[in-house]
Amino acid sequence: MMDIREVTHYLTRERSDIPEVISFRATRRAIGVLGVALPFLLWWGGLLLNRTALQPSISHYYFTNMREAFVGVLCAVSLFLFTYKGYNKMDSYAANAAGFFSLMVAVFPTNIIDGYPGQSMVASILDVKIHNAIHLTSAGLFFITLACMSLFLFTKSNKPKSQWSDARKSRNMVYKVSGWIMLLCIVLIGISEPLLGVGKTSKVTFAMETVALFFFGISWLTKGDVVFGD
Template sequence: METPKTEIPVFDIYSYRRIRRAIGYLGIFLPVVLVILSFIDFFETSVQPSISHYYYTNFREIFTGTLCAVGLFLIRYKGHGNPSIWKNDNLLTNIAGIMAIGVAMVPTNPEIISQKIYTLIPYTDAWLGALHYGFAGMLFLIFSLLSINVFTIGHKHEADVPESVMNENNIYRFCGYSILVFIIMVPVSAKFKLFPYSTLTFEALSLLVFGIAWLIKGRALGDKGNWGQKVYGECNKVNTESSFNK
């Protein structure tokens, strides 16, 4: 006897979309808010060489709070399992959430190592800065894997809708590979000093494309009409299980 297919309630679908949107907005606006506030004299904070260096400014709470919020959203987010760890939505988002909190709780080294503010680990050793960037590197690597390997799994293009270059899978792959390029450019720019605030710029660009991928996954711009057809390959109708995957 065939087991009836269980549909995912529409309420749950929209809850997951809200989580995806929240993750996307937090990623995009973190560097934007930090830089804009840096130009306001009242806060007595200059533009920092990297997003991580904002830990040692008056915007420490914005930096750590946003990262912890992203981390908790990622851990709370329950995606699909998969035999391959490279495509296991639930596992990758959980690890990414832990990495995000690690980036916030184990800050980079300041300009003067002896002035380091004690956090979860009460030491000023230089290797803690390397641990911070290890967390950050792993975090962005997982962001890239999610965009390239995971977000593309749930896409189901309807046969009667013409294929578009704006197809969501193309957007996800573009965002995923862009994250890899930008993250590689972070140490390259730091070594060769390509231009002022190059590290900050590439980190911000990485968060931008990361956020775009999550906003597209969360259907932040809607999925009706031309947008729904070009991006999601759908007609104007509400799906249940397939919508959850999206």
């Protein structure tokens, strides 16, 4: 069994093949895959299983036949984020916060749009302002937390920049691009309706959420050494 110094040494290395670190990579990859897959799972699943039209946002799939998939994936992401242990406490705190916000998005559904196809009984019970406020706030904080992790935590290294490999530099570029795109998507979602005149049934929000989730997934897959590994 390794002592604490050996564990610390291995956890602060750029790469390692010991089982403990492999499990960290597997967690990162699982988070990344779920992030990339979620919008396509809901869209194509709804279309193939029930001919469900593309919804205005990912959250509106709660009111379709894909509700279980929506809630299940968010809860799985939340679980992985809660169990994720980064290189330091800040990594873990940020991941736990993102996991909490993901869980809140699943537990507190968004408001269904008036006249839009959905489960009317569920909508009438859950169409409460506080639910929507918690949902929207949690969704925004979820993406902001993930973006900040990509920009400020994933880019950290225990080595000086002069010793960075080309792969390390490429990974940092992926983290930065992913983080900024996630933030841009949040801004575009916020201004699309009031400033751009986009209606509530527009698919702009779904498109921006899909892009944000894609780059969230790419960032975590990169962190899991799927691309640009040393």
